[in-house]
Amino acid sequence: MKKIITILTLMLSLSPAFSFSVADNYTHNSKFWRNSTMLSFAPVYPFIVGAEFDITEHKSFDNHIYEVRLPLGLDGNSFSLRAVPFALPDNANGASAYGGKLMFSTGLKVNEIDGTAAEGYMSAGIVSQKADVLKNGILTEKDTFVQSAYELGILANFFGVYAFNISGNVYQYLSGLDGVEAVRGIFNQAELADLGTIDYVLGLPRASGGAKVTWRSEESRAESFISYRYIDMHDDDSRHSLLISTNMMVSARATIRLSYNHIFIPNQTDSDIYGIGLSVRL
Numbered sequence: 001m002k003k004i005i006t007i008l009t010l011m012l013s014l015s016p017a018f019s020f021s022v023a024d025n026y027t028h029n030s031k032f033w034r035n036s037t038m039l040s041f042a043p044v045y046p047f048i049v050g051a052e053f054d055i056t057e058h059k060s061f062d063n064h065i066y067e068v069r070l071p072l073g074l075d076g077n078s079f080s081l082r083a084v085p086f087a088l089p090d091n092a093n094g095a096s097a098y099g100g101k102l103m104f105s106t107g108l109k110v111n112e113i114d115g116t117a118a119e120g121y122m123s124a125g126i127v128s129q130k131a132d133v134l135k136n137g138i139l140t141e142k143d144t145f146v147q148s149a150y151e152l153g154i155l156a157n158f159f160g161v162y163a164f165n166i167s168g169n170v171y172q173y174l175s176g177l178d179g180v181e182a183v184r185g186i187f188n189q190a191e192l193a194d195l196g197t198i199d200y201v202l203g204l205p206r207a208s209g210g211a212k213v214t215w216r217s218e219e220s221r222a223e224s225f226i227s228y229r230y231i232d233m234h235d236d237d238s239r240h241s242l243l244i245s246t247n248m249m250v251s252a253r254a255t256i257r258l259s260y261n262h263i264f265i266p267n268q269t270d271s272d273i274y275g276i277g278l279s280v281r282l
Helices: 002-014
Strands: 019-028 032-042 047-058 065-069 072-075 079-088 096-111 116-135 138-158 162-172 180-184 205-217 222-233 239-249 254-264 271-281
Touching: none
Parallel strands: none
Antiparallel strands: 019 032, 019 271, 032 047, 047 065, 047 072, 065 079, 072 079, 079 096, 096 116, 116 138, 116 180, 138 162, 162 205, 205 222, 222 239, 239 254, 254 271
16 A cells, blocks of 8 residues: 555656546436446646446346446647547356447647637447347347447537537447347447437447537536437437536536436337536546
């Protein structure tokens, strides 16, 4: 323990830019609850490292689902690079998942006079699951199922107050989708690409696209956004997701997040998901 304290003390003294933050988010609806704990720190500019741990209880599974992510980041003057390896170990049902995601963003235009800016970003992710696969009427238990996803987006910021984001993504199933009727795995598809939802997505998305509008209030020290997303599914009806979220500063270092997600699926029952989170910067 003394060695750990000594190392942290040295890091703090050697790096004036050292920063550390911790956050916890809780998401809930009638099908599942999920708790996410995130640690992030910047030991030496321009590097960022972190550790994230999730625990999920879902009605589709008898046991909890655990996930660990180890995000790594590099921030330059005009670009940002993120790598996020993740692992969902065997949850005693024999299901598991391992993979990673790579994200890159770069500035496209900056006007310091009127405070406008624009950036483009792209991401690619891949995951390999051990899952039950129903194909051509035959169920194969704990089969290897590999997929990837690719995303492109543009973010425009106006006057440092308003931001508009438009993006789209496609999923590629490297194991093939011919004859696949369903895949029963534990991986949340919303982690491989932005599906504009806080739902735990277990189905097989084909693609999604949408837009998000963000605004900031200096008086109330809050940042809010509203987003719409259309999600095309392979093994289910397509769906529409409306997500509303706000971050409110409760002190100089603490922020509370409140989120509401309404999902509309034609010919099915609508779904409502709620989220609350707290982040603290040390």
